[in-house]
Amino acid sequence: MxxxxxxxxxxxxxxxxxxxxxLDVADGERVALLGPNGAGKTTLVLHLxxxxxxxxxxxxxxxPVVRPxxxxxxxxxxxxxxxxxxxxxMPTVAADVGFGPANLGLTGEPLRRRVTEALxxxxxxxxxxxxxxxxxxxxxxRVAVATVLxxxxxxxxxxxxxxxLDPAARRELAAILRGLxxxxxxxxxxxxYAWELCDRAVVLDAGRIAADGPIRDVLSDAxxxxxxxxxxxxxxxxxxxx
Amino acid sequence: MTAGHPxxxxxxxxxxxxxxxxxxxxxxxxxxxxxxxxxxxxxxAAFAGYAAPVAAVVIVSxxxxxxxxxxxxxxxxxxxxxxxxxxxxxxxRVEWLGLTLSEPGLWAAWNIVxxxxxxxxxxxxxxxxxxxxxxxxxLQRLRCPTVIVxxxxxxxxxxxxxxxxxxxxxxxxxxxxxxxxFLWQVRATAAGFGALFLRAFERGERVYVAMLSRGYTGRxxxxxxxxxxxxxxxxxxxxxxxxxxxxxxxxxxA
Ligand SMILES: Nc1ncnc2c1ncn2[C@@H]1O[C@H](COP(=O)(O)OP(=O)(O)OP(=O)(O)O)[C@@H](O)[C@H]1O
Ligand SMILES: [Mg+2]
Numbered sequence: 362m363x364x365x366x367x368x369x370x371x372x373x374x375x376x377x378x379x380x381x382x383x384l385d386v387a388d389g390e391r392v393a394l395l396g397p398n399g400a401g402k403t404t405l406v407l408h409l410x411x412x413x414x415x416x417x418x419x420x421x422x423x424x425p426v427v428r429p430x431x432x433x434x435x436x437x438x439x440x441x442x443x444x445x446x447x448x449x450x451m452p453t454v455a456a457d458v459g460f461g462p463a464n465l466g467l468t469g470e471p472l473r474r475r476v477t478e479a480l481x482x483x484x485x486x487x488x489x490x491x492x493x494x495x496x497x498x499x500x501x502x503r504v505a506v507a508t509v510l511x512x513x514x515x516x517x518x519x520x521x522x523x524x525x526l527d528p529a530a531r532r533e534l535a536a537i538l539r540g541l542x543x544x545x546x547x548x549x550x551x552x553x554y555a556w557e558l559c560d561r562a563v564v565l566d567a568g569r570i571a572a573d574g575p576i577r578d579v580l581s582d583a584x585x586x587x588x589x590x591x592x593x594x595x596x597x598x599x600x601x602x603x
Numbered sequence: 604m605t606a607g608h609p610x611x612x613x614x615x616x617x618x619x620x621x622x623x624x625x626x627x628x629x630x631x632x633x634x635x636x637x638x639x640x641x642x643x644x645x646x647x648a649a650f651a652g653y654a655a656p657v658a659a660v661v662i663v664s665x666x667x668x669x670x671x672x673x674x675x676x677x678x679x680x681x682x683x684x685x686x687x688x689x690x691x692x693x694x695x696r697v698e699w700l701g702l703t704l705s706e707p708g709l710w711a712a713w714n715i716v717x718x719x720x721x722x723x724x725x726x727x728x729x730x731x732x733x734x735x736x737x738x739x740x741x742l743q744r745l746r747c748p749t750v751i752v753x754x755x756x757x758x759x760x761x762x763x764x765x766x767x768x769x770x771x772x773x774x775x776x777x778x779x780x781x782x783x784x785f786l787w788q789v790r791a792t793a794a795g796f797g798a799l800f801l802r803a804f805e806r807g808e809r810v811y812v813a814m815l816s817r818g819y820t821g822r823x824x825x826x827x828x829x830x831x832x833x834x835x836x837x838x839x840x841x842x843x844x845x846x847x848x849x850x851x852x853x854x855x856x857a
Contacts, residue, residue, distance in 0.1 A: 407812070412815060432818060438816075439816075440816045444809070447812075447813045450761075451756070452735045452736050453736055460814075460819075461817035461818055464819055464820065508817065
């Protein structure tokens with residue numbers, strides 16, 4: 362479903378953010394992308410839908426990420442950004458969720474259906490006509506997920522979905538994400554969240570893939586976690602596979 | 604921060620004025636203001652007449668005139684300028700309460716006061732009875748350049764985020780012992796503006812990236828969720844400028 366080969370990217374100031382990344386994600390898989398601050402996780406995410414273009418090769422669902430095919434790519438890859446305020450820019454929730462599908466050319470009844478369907482998936486249908494800035498942070502994060510679901514993506518990419526959420530909102534979002542049947546790549550510092558929602562973990566550090574395996578193996582490997590500044594919460598442990 | 608809230612201008616209601624589509628009200632207000640502005644300042648009676656349809660709209664919209672009047676105060680800085688004109692302008696002088704005033708200056712001052720007041724009231728009424736979505740849909744239906752509609756959309760959406768940010772930065776500054784009451788500490792406030800500008804800029808970039816990610820290609824999809832204005836609604840909206848034009852014509856012919 363997702364295929365990244367030899368991806369290398371330097372920011373204009375010369376800083377190397379990605380250094381030969383190889384990554385494969387199969388259809389229906391849920392992968393956690395872990396790594397310390399500044400590892401290059403967000404940079405990698407921005408490559409997956411062609412916002413940034415580095416050297417190397419990326420393919421989504423058989424479609425290469427190249428300029429002439431960006432429209433297809435952006436329909437296939439849905440990115441939920443870290444700050445919902447960046448993602449919600451229209452005057453009402455419904456208009457915002459409709460923004461993506463309208464860009465795909467939908468209008469009238471089919472557009473409305475898409476919007477309702479996406480809002481129902483995140484339990485926000487009752488707030489369709491409210492301005493996004495009147496919602497709580499957790500609600501805004503859910504609407505942000507809906508804006509992307511409305512595009513019916515094949516791959517859902519989430520950048521730190523649980524950050525700044527209170528425990529209840531965090532749990533509600535987990536329930537919503539677990540209920541979605543899409544391929545998922547989730548960037549997170551919240552290891553229990555990754556453990557709860559993903560089957561596999563990839564550790565990125567200094568722009569390179571440092572580990573890649575079943576989530577249980579990665580999270581129970583204490584030396585590996587320590588080497589990449591990853592920490593489980595106090596008192597928390599993942600038993601190794603037997 | 605209610606004062607900075609973008610839809611703080613809108614006063615929810617269910618009057619006939621509220622229900623008129625945005626495009627109708629925008630056109631009505633623009634035509635009204637044009638008529639008022641085009642009237643020579645010397646037609647004093649006409650200006651008294653122009654106040655009548657505005658008062659009628661206030662009544663029909665069932666709004667409380669007091670908060671509206673408070674909003675109309677934004678014109679005060681301009682009025683102060685107007686007060687200076689009779690003293691500063693040249694030309695023939697008139698004596699009034701022992702003051703020597705310039706006659707063209709007086710007319711210029713009256714011109715500003717009368718036209719600004721009527722214009723501001725019309726705008727305040729438009730803002731109070733039209734929610735953001737119908738304002739934007741209205742602008743779009745009137746074939747307003749997309750760029751302008753988009754800028755307005757983003758201003759409406761992000762004024763609030765930026766004000767919040769400014770507010771947080773101010774608190775951060777105050778908690779570190781900055782006390783902007785003293786003149787020499789204005790520097791920190793000024794630096795704060797710089798930082799705010801940078802944040803606004805970075806935010807703009809992130810929003811743009813989020814838009815691109817959802818297939819944005821430079822054209823805003825049309826919000827088709829509200830029905831366009833019907834002839835009856837246009838006719839109702841035409842009452843405001845029609846009254847103004849009638850007054851203008853009567854005044855200049857008489
Ligand atoms: N616009 C930019 N210009 C220059 N360098 C940048 C830019 N954005 C990020 N970087 C650098 O690229 C590297 C990777 O950044 P990135 O944002 O991808 O990290 P991240 O893994 O998402 O970190 P975090 O967990 O803090 O979100 C960092 O060293 C960062 O300083
Ligand atoms: Mg990041």
